[in-house]
Amino acid sequence: MQGAAQPTEPEPEHSSIKDTAARSICCLLIEAHTNIPSQPCPQADCLVAAGLRSRVLTTSDDRYKTRIESYWCNSAKLNPACIVQPTSASEVSAAVKALVEHEQVFAVRSGGHTNWARSNNIDGGVTIDLGLMNSTTYDAATETADIGPAAKWKHVYEELEQYGRAVAGGREAEVGAGGFLLGGGNNFFAGLHGLAFTAHAGGEHADLFRVHKGSGNNFGIVTRFTMRTMQSGLVWGGFAVRPMEVMPELQMPSPPLLPIRTWIPTARSTSRWATCPVWAAALCNIWYTLCFKNDASIIVKANDLHTELASQVQEKVADGDFTTHCSFQPIPRTIAQHSVAAGGNVLGLEQYAHDAIMIQVNVSMRTQELADWARPLVRGVVDGVRAFAASIDDGVCPWLHLNYASPDQKVLESYGTANMLRMREAAAKYDPRGVFQRLCPGGFKLAAVKG
Numbered sequence: 001m002q003g004a005a006q007p008t009e010p011e012p013e014h015s016s017i018k019d020t021a022a023r024s025i026c027c028l029l030i031e032a033h034t035n036i037p038s039q040p041c042p043q044a045d046c047l048v049a050a051g052l053r054s055r056v057l058t059t060s061d062d063r064y065k066t067r068i069e070s071y072w073c074n075s076a077k078l079n080p081a082c083i084v085q086p087t088s089a090s091e092v093s094a095a096v097k098a099l100v101e102h103e104q105v106f107a108v109r110s111g112g113h114t115n116w117a118r119s120n121n122i123d124g125g126v127t128i129d130l131g132l133m134n135s136t137t138y139d140a141a142t143e144t145a146d147i148g149p150a151a152k153w154k155h156v157y158e159e160l161e162q163y164g165r166a167v168a169g170g171r172e173a174e175v176g177a178g179g180f181l182l183g184g185g186n187n188f189f190a191g192l193h194g195l196a197f198t199a200h201a202g203g204e205h206a207d208l209f210r211v212h213k214g215s216g217n218n219f220g221i222v223t224r225f226t227m228r229t230m231q232s233g234l235v236w237g238g239f240a241v242r243p244m245e246v247m248p249e250l251q252m253p254s255p256p257l258l259p260i261r262t263w264i265p266t267a268r269s270t271s272r273w274a275t276c277p278v279w280a281a282a283l284c285n286i287w288y289t290l291c292f293k294n295d296a297s298i299i300v301k302a303n304d305l306h307t308e309l310a311s312q313v314q315e316k317v318a319d320g321d322f323t324t325h326c327s328f329q330p331i332p333r334t335i336a337q338h339s340v341a342a343g344g345n346v347l348g349l350e351q352y353a354h355d356a357i358m359i360q361v362n363v364s365m366r367t368q369e370l371a372d373w374a375r376p377l378v379r380g381v382v383d384g385v386r387a388f389a390a391s392i393d394d395g396v397c398p399w400l401h402l403n404y405a406s407p408d409q410k411v412l413e414s415y416g417t418a419n420m421l422r423m424r425e426a427a428a429k430y431d432p433r434g435v436f437q438r439l440c441p442g443g444f445k446l447a448a449v450k451g
């Protein structure tokens with residue numbers, strides 16, 4: 001990762017907004033840009049004064065609406081006072097400095113794929129939308145790829161495939177690089193290379209580099225990721241839906257790198273759990289995650305609790321307009337070992353001595369009201385699985401995968417006290433004014449961790 005825009009002392013040229021004459025010029029410029037009568041928008045004013053006039057989208061701009069609509073999750077479609085779309089690291093830096101100087105709250109967005117509200121968007125504040133920073137360039141000499149934070153994995157793969165190369169990126173075409181990588185992305189190559197990794201160890205900022213891997217937006221805004229590439233080839237993948245009867249056979253064998261199809265031989269598709277997913281329309285999503293020892297009895301327990309959840313939801317939503325989902329993903333020890341070899345991260349996964357299984361339990365509902373009703377039930381499933389796993393030796397793997405977690409899950413705490421300390425030290429060193437804790441409230445924040 002490179003170019004984390006840090007909120008250093010504001011530079012004098014960005015402070016001209018204090019001058020009333022400058023302010024009225026800014027308003028005029030915004031008006032000319034959007035063709036609407038001026039609405040007071042101090043956030044836009046300060047960005048314009050910082051030289052970002054052409055990058056600011058106000059609420060009446062069609063592009064503002066398009067960007068809000070493009071959030072993956074319905075509840076993330078909030079109403080920022082304005083959106084700023086920088087095109088370079090220096091513009092990101094100018095935007096952050098201007099907002100910090102005027103004590104304006106902001107959110108950071110890359111691909112916009114978080115499944116819950118406020119991590120990547122903010123009502124009444126400024127959303128720094130990195131959407132225009134989406135390029136992928138391959139450097140044959142170093143066999144690395146420079147990837148913009150808002151690049152979608154589909155485009156990253158397409159670009160690199162021309163050179164016969166691939167990266168350990170996302171498994172879903174539309175997910176953005178930024179959030180995925182900063183969440184410790186689980187990827188097609190994790191068993192071979194660890195969680196999504198980047199090419200450099202960070203040099204003199206090795207501490208900052210390391211804490212970024214797994215902690216989201218706590219330390220700054222990353223404007224470019226340099227990833228190691230590998231030869232591309234065929235990857236076995238996909239969702240495998242199983243009939244219930246095979247659940248007891250699902251335990252991952254040793255060695256864990258056997259392809260899934262060889263440890264679940266009776267694969268066939270079933271429509272038994274989920275009724276009629278209506279993908280075309282917008283849905284409200286709830287996701288929870290948990291990681292536990294690779295033990296068949298825990299897998300069976302999780303399956304039972306999910307089945308119970310599905311029937312409760314079915315009873316409530318008689319028209320069947322919902323989806324429930326419980327996926328089991330192998331997290332063999334090799335993932336942590338390879339991640340450590342690649343420079344480490346802050347997830348603490350290497351402290352768990354067993355092969356693990358990660359579950360993701362999610363439910364999609366038609367309305368927010370139904371989603372609010374379902375939330376405690378979904379949480380109940382992971383709580384139930386955790387309680388059961390805790391009755392088995394080392395049954396619970398403490399790590400919670402940021403990219404799959406619900407906002408009320410204690411993700412940063414799950415990395416362990418040593419890693420919490422690492423993150424706190426890096427925050428104090430690189431963001432002494434606490435900008436990314438105070439002014440950028442969305443996501444899993446260090447400042448929100450008690451104790």
Ligand SMILES: Cc1cc2nc3c(=O)[nH]c(=O)nc-3n(C[C@H](O)[C@H](O)[C@H](O)COP(=O)(O)OP(=O)(O)OC[C@H]3O[C@@H](n4cnc5c(N)ncnc54)[C@H](O)[C@@H]3O)c2cc1C
Pocket residue numbers: 072107108109110111112113114115119120130149170171172174175176177178179180181182183184185186187216217220221222223403404442443444
């Ligand atoms: C359909 C689907 C499939 C998925 N599959 C996988 C998977 O296979 N493996 C996996 O690990 N995850 C997966 N995820 C989860 C996904 O990785 C996370 O939702 C991730 O945060 C999305 O990245 P984004 O850039 O689109 O997110 P955004 O919502 O734009 O950002 C996520 C968070 O990261 C912060 N952030 C984003 N970019 C930056 C930056 N450049 N600098 C600082 N902070 C930043 C944001 O402020 C926000 O808090 C999937 C999600 C969906 C919806």
Ligand SMILES: *[C@@H]1O[C@H](CO)[C@@H](O)[C@H](O)[C@H]1NC(C)=O
Pocket residue numbers: 131132134135151152155
């Ligand atoms: C990058 O973003 C621009 C603006 O949204 C879009 O037109 C372009 O197709 C994107 N490029 C890639 C490679 O995704």
Ligand SMILES: *[C@@H]1O[C@H](CO)[C@@H](O)[C@H](O)[C@H]1NC(C)=O
Pocket residue numbers: 285286323324325360362363364
């Ligand atoms: C559950 O999460 C996965 C990502 O792992 C996503 O592809 C799927 O659409 C989600 N399903 C629901 C019902 O939200």
